[in-house]
Amino acid sequence: MLTCVAFNGLISFIAHVIFHKADAKRLGLESANPGFQYEVGFANLAIGLAATIAFFYAWGVVANTVLVLCYSLYILQAVIFHLWRYVSGEKRSAGYLWGSIVFGLLYVANMLFFVFAAMKQEHLAPF
DSSP: OIIIIIIHHHHHHIIIIITHHHHHHHHTOOOSOTHHHHHHHHHHHHHHHHHHHHHHTTOOHHHHHHHHHHHHHHHHHHHHHHHHHHHTTSSOOHHHIIIIIIHHHHHHHHHHHHHHHHHHHTTOTTO
16 A cells, blocks of 8 residues: 555655646646646645554554545546546557556556455445
8 A cells, every 4th residue: 555555656756746737748637727736736745644644653553444445436537537538539648658557457456456356355335
């Protein structure tokens, strides 16, 4: 959890807030107002900080599982947004397809695999 949620949440915050111009250009979302990217960055920071605290204060498997589930669903929504942009022709390139969609889906699938394994191990609903 420390690497897939805490570290990535903090790094994503830096990319979206501190380096917002380069990040917007990479995503093809240039705007005079970076408010949207700040919101995304703050969401990443909130989840990343919660994961860091949960890890260092040993909140346990359930808290870790919930945080990884939350982050994976958050990233899945971003992947769906990028897929919609790709399919609609708004942003269509091989780099965008692989970087924002395919690898994003693999990342989400990896996190969800461990979420479901932890839920099953801890006998959490629906397992």
